[in-house]
Amino acid sequence: MSPALTKIGVFLCLSVWSVCCFAQAPFRVMHYNVENLFDCRDDSLKQDEEFLPRAVRAWTWKKYHEKVTKIAKVILAASGEQVPDLVGLCEVENAYCLDGLTKYSPLRDAAYRYVMTDSPDERGIDVALLYQPATFRLIGTECIRVPSGQIGRKPTRDILHVSGRVVSGDTLDVFVCHFPSRSGGARQSAPHRLLAASVLRQAADSVSAVRRNPYLIIMGDFNDYPSSPSVSEALGAKEVPRTDVSSSVLYNLMAGKAGGTYRYRGEWGMLDQFIVNGTMLSPSSALCTGADRARPLAFPFLLEEDRQYGGDTPFRTYKGLRYYGGYSDHLPICLDITVRY
Numbered sequence: 001m002s003p004a005l006t007k008i009g010v011f012l013c014l015s016v017w018s019v020c021c022f023a024q025a026p027f028r029v030m031h032y033n034v035e036n037l038f039d040c041r042d043d044s045l046k047q048d049e050e051f052l053p054r055a056v057r058a059w060t061w062k063k064y065h066e067k068v069t070k071i072a073k074v075i076l077a078a079s080g081e082q083v084p085d086l087v088g089l090c091e092v093e094n095a096y097c098l099d100g101l102t103k104y105s106p107l108r109d110a111a112y113r114y115v116m117t118d119s120p121d122e123r124g125i126d127v128a129l130l131y132q133p134a135t136f137r138l139i140g141t142e143c144i145r146v147p148s149g150q151i152g153r154k155p156t157r158d159i160l161h162v163s164g165r166v167v168s169g170d171t172l173d174v175f176v177c178h179f180p181s182r183s184g185g186a187r188q189s190a191p192h193r194l195l196a197a198s199v200l201r202q203a204a205d206s207v208s209a210v211r212r213n214p215y216l217i218i219m220g221d222f223n224d225y226p227s228s229p230s231v232s233e234a235l236g237a238k239e240v241p242r243t244d245v246s247s248s249v250l251y252n253l254m255a256g257k258a259g260g261t262y263r264y265r266g267e268w269g270m271l272d273q274f275i276v277n278g279t280m281l282s283p284s285s286a287l288c289t290g291a292d293r294a295r296p297l298a299f300p301f302l303l304e305e306d307r308q309y310g311g312d313t314p315f316r317t318y319k320g321l322r323y324y325g326g327y328s329d330h331l332p333i334c335l336d337i338t339v340r341y
Contacts, residue, residue, distance in 0.1 A: 046124030120155035177220035197234035266309025
């Protein structure tokens with residue numbers, strides 16, 4: 001073979017190698033507090049009586065099916081080239097509701113699978129993760145208990161830890177959480193959220209200690225803001241700096257953003273958040289994202305006029321005990337990730 005042909009062959013090989021090495025795929029993550037997705041059956045082990053047909057809320061199968069259809073609509077509206085690869089959900093009663101969502105709603109053709117917790121929460125609400133098996137190959141799941149009794153509090157939701165392999169061959173660890181509510185006052189209930197945050201931090205540190213190249217996503221309804229002690233101190237999630245990102249630090253992608261996901265007395269608050277480890281903020285990482293790629297999804301159909309305070313507010317299913325037939329009292333959030341392989 002002539003030297004010229006040899007050079008051409010080497011060039012072609014390098015070109016193919018470069019294309020293979022730098023191929024990339026979009027990976028979309030969504031989180032949504034769906035506001036009390038209950039079925040109409042009485043669970044004798046849980047306090048779900050208010051969501052029964054003859055109860056004070058008059059929750060019927062018709063309303064349940066409408067609610068499931070609306071959640072499916074939101075997930076489909078959040079789709080880009082394809083439906084979101086991962087969808088974290090808060091306030092889901094049981095697997096029956098998730099079967100209804102993934103198998104018997106407009107979302108059925110998306111072929112989602114799911115995992116969820118079975119928490120000691122007295123009302124029976126849990127967190128769950130929908131996943132696309134083609135882009136997130138499930139490795140394992142873990143339900144992490146928050147020992148609320150240690151501080152004299154009622155049981156709360158477990159934290160869901162899910163591990164999966166993405167198309168690059170890397171392992172992605174996902175935590176879905178729903179921190180204790182502010183019922184009784186933000187200050188009085190703060191120790192409960194501080195405890196949940198410390199448990200979550202320990203779990204995240206344990207994963208980082210055993211993974212060679214850990215990639216972590218924490219998402220959920222924290223019932224606190226990015227600047228609250230539970231998130232910024234106990235969990236240690238910092239606002240993303242302009243420079244000097246550390247791979248071992250947790251960063252809150254929603255910190256410093258305008259707007260929010262929940263509105264209380266006319267003020268928006270960012271209760272729903274995405275948190276990642278610093279490795280995912282490196283431009284050279286196999287899984288790469290940034291604060292500019294995380295956002296609330298304020299679709300017009302998710303909002304209505306706030307007649308008391310002005311502006312827009314989430315179009316809720318209930319206001320108090322009055323049925324409004326909306327979507328949720330929270331807005332969903334979305335995060336785009338680039339997977340290189």
